[in-house]
Amino acid sequence: MANKPQLPKTLQEAVSFFSDPQKTFDYAVSLRWPTGKVTCPRCESTEHSFISTRRLWFCKGCKKQFTVKVGTIFEDSALGMDKWMIAVWLIVNCKNGISSYEVGRALGITQKSAWFMMHRVRLAMHSKEFVQLGGCGKEVEVDETFIGGAARFMHADKRKLKITDRGVKGKAAIMGILERGGEIRAAVVPTRRKHDLQAQIRAHVKAQSAIYSDALLSYHGLNRDFAHKTIDHAESYVDGQVHTNGLENFWSLLKRGLKGTYVNVEPFHLFRYLDEQVFRYNNRAKKDHFVGDGDRFHKAMSLIAGKRLTYEQLTGKGTDSIHHEEAGTRPA
Numbered sequence: 001m002a003n004k005p006q007l008p009k010t011l012q013e014a015v016s017f018f019s020d021p022q023k024t025f026d027y028a029v030s031l032r033w034p035t036g037k038v039t040c041p042r043c044e045s046t047e048h049s050f051i052s053t054r055r056l057w058f059c060k061g062c063k064k065q066f067t068v069k070v071g072t073i074f075e076d077s078a079l080g081m082d083k084w085m086i087a088v089w090l091i092v093n094c095k096n097g098i099s100s101y102e103v104g105r106a107l108g109i110t111q112k113s114a115w116f117m118m119h120r121v122r123l124a125m126h127s128k129e130f131v132q133l134g135g136c137g138k139e140v141e142v143d144e145t146f147i148g149g150a151a152r153f154m155h156a157d158k159r160k161l162k163i164t165d166r167g168v169k170g171k172a173a174i175m176g177i178l179e180r181g182g183e184i185r186a187a188v189v190p191t192r193r194k195h196d197l198q199a200q201i202r203a204h205v206k207a208q209s210a211i212y213s214d215a216l217l218s219y220h221g222l223n224r225d226f227a228h229k230t231i232d233h234a235e236s237y238v239d240g241q242v243h244t245n246g247l248e249n250f251w252s253l254l255k256r257g258l259k260g261t262y263v264n265v266e267p268f269h270l271f272r273y274l275d276e277q278v279f280r281y282n283n284r285a286k287k288d289h290f291v292g293d294g295d296r297f298h299k300a301m302s303l304i305a306g307k308r309l310t311y312e313q314l315t316g317k318g319t320d321s322i323h324h325e326e327a328g329t330r331p332a
């Protein structure tokens with residue numbers, strides 16, 4: 001077995017590492033086919049010949065060529081893997097997010113190309129989590145927030161007027177579920193009604209968990225399956241163990257990114273920014289577990305195989321304009 005190259009741990013090392021096309025290619029291949037067995041992404045055939053000068057395979061099954069990019073978020077992109085790798089690095093490691101303008105400038109490409117890259121990376125960061133949070137003896141916080149609203153700073157009387165169970169007018173409701181010392185799940189929910197909120201809880205939290213929430217009526221009835229305790233935010237924000245401060249911290253990180261870095265987020269794209277923030281949160285360093293920038297990068301990269309997102313899917317528009325722009329930035 002060949003010696004595994006030392007993977008980059010800092011941005012500087014990453015830039016140097018991924019400027020080497022062979023190292024980049026070997027890295028991408030090791031992620032795409034972790035067992036070492038290269039299979040055709042179109043027909044699954046393992047019969048192929050490798051054309052090393054062009055770093056592509058000719059499949060003997062379907063008689064077509066394929067590259068390491070086919071079937072991944074990099075498919076159809078004329079941008080070099082060196083740029084893609086650095087884009088991934090920046091997105092997964094910037095705590096408050098990074099704008100497409102900044103990524104564009106850093107890589108010498110247009111903002112539009114950078115925006116599209118970043119949405120593809122976010123898709124990769126959206127890993128479907130099947131593991132439920134909590135369990136007997138575990139503490140789980142649940143809470144909702146509105147993106148764009150200023151509910152937390154509103155006077156209680158005003159809150160009652162402006163906030164209904166359907167949410168604040170024109171704002172998107174987001175529900176978060178956090179296991180203390182563990183992971184977070186967050187999703188855009190249609191309403192703050194019982195059905196919508198409790199469906200999230202039952203999908204993501206193990207029965208018997210201790211659940212802490214505010215006094216919203218939508219949470220009533222959780223006591224049948226969980227040890228549910230509520231706190232009245234009109235009275236105080238902390239009552240011993242019963243609080244949702246962990247989620248409050250997450251909301252402020254999310255909003256800092258949305259307000260400061262991403263000035264205009266269309267509601268349609270909101271869940272992707274949410275996925276990005278959730279990924280960084282769930283892959284943060286913990287008390288007894290160090291997670292470096294390189295680890296976060298590698299984790300995101302390992303989620304990329306098999307994910308594909310086209311420009312049409314993102315915007316409903318054709319691909320012509322973006323391809324022209326990308327082609328213009330193709331490394332010589």
Ligand SMILES: [Zn+2]
Nearest residue numbers: 040043059062
């Ligand atoms: Zn094939």
